[in-house]
Amino acid sequence: MTMKNMFIRCGALLSAALFWAMSCVAQPASSDTYLASLREPMNARWPLNRTVNIVFHGHSVPAGYARTPVVATLDAYPYQTLVTIKKYYPNAVVNTITTAIGGEDAEQGSARFASEVLTHRPDVVFIDYALNDRKLGLERAEKGWRKMIEEALQAGVKVVLCTPTPDLSARMTSPDDPLTQHAEMIRRLAAEYHVGLADIYAEFVAMIGRGARIADYMSQSNHPNAAGHQVAVSVIAKWILTPEQYADYSAPAGSNLNSTASD
Numbered sequence: 001m002t003m004k005n006m007f008i009r010c011g012a013l014l015s016a017a018l019f020w021a022m023s024c025v026a027q028p029a030s031s032d033t034y035l036a037s038l039r040e041p042m043n044a045r046w047p048l049n050r051t052v053n054i055v056f057h058g059h060s061v062p063a064g065y066a067r068t069p070v071v072a073t074l075d076a077y078p079y080q081t082l083v084t085i086k087k088y089y090p091n092a093v094v095n096t097i098t099t100a101i102g103g104e105d106a107e108q109g110s111a112r113f114a115s116e117v118l119t120h121r122p123d124v125v126f127i128d129y130a131l132n133d134r135k136l137g138l139e140r141a142e143k144g145w146r147k148m149i150e151e152a153l154q155a156g157v158k159v160v161l162c163t164p165t166p167d168l169s170a171r172m173t174s175p176d177d178p179l180t181q182h183a184e185m186i187r188r189l190a191a192e193y194h195v196g197l198a199d200i201y202a203e204f205v206a207m208i209g210r211g212a213r214i215a216d217y218m219s220q221s222n223h224p225n226a227a228g229h230q231v232a233v234s235v236i237a238k239w240i241l242t243p244e245q246y247a248d249y250s251a252p253a254g255s256n257l258n259s260t261a262s263d
Helices: 003-025 036-043 077-088 106-111 138-154 178-193 200-209 226-240 243-248
Strands: 051-058 093-098 124-128 158-162 196-198 218-220
Touching: 036 051, 051 077, 077 093, 077 226, 106 138, 124 138, 138 158, 138 178, 158 178, 158 226, 178 196, 178 200, 196 226, 200 226
Parallel strands: 051 093, 051 124, 124 158, 158 196
Antiparallel strands: none
8 A cells, every 4th residue: 555545544543543533422412311300300319319410591481471461380391301301300409490581582681691590500591582583683692692501511510401492473494594403503503512402393393284273372473372382391291200200291283293302
């Protein structure tokens, strides 16, 4: 083998190795293991347990707005996530803390992330801003998301990024729709930072493919009703429950999360 051919072969092998490494890294964290450190204290019994803080940061949907100005806190996915947790972790001391503000976008949410989110000493933060980020555009929204992700990771806090719940004005199955594009940006960031991804948008798109009528899951055009929030809970639950618990979990009617929700 000539020296030239050896360099060519080594270059090809190096390129393949780099491609393999990048493909392994560039994906969201695994829902099976990412929050394993959260499950341990929730499963522990007194006096070995401790308080677990789960923060939901975002806009009007996690804040619980239904048909504005009504705020249906007990139907909203942060509270219903707590209900699900307590079903499977009866000995847990858990706070689900909502720092969401109606009408807010990722740029605004990132400005108060350190002072109003990390001060709760969360074990994990779920972030949901895409519905309102459309007015910012992808570039400005991405800067806000990156700032929040990086501040959380620097503080040693786990992060799960949430793709949006529906908007009846969106063409959710179209790759050209702004809401679809923001959902794709969130997926890309989850892969880049190797953090959690609760792909709520993908589940609703899958439901559309199975013939679901999205209006049946909405209080108004951009706010889910109780059934819509349960779909979101079902996607989020995959991150909090063990795989065995999730297999036992009853997904809402019209959903097929055991086969469609992605890690």
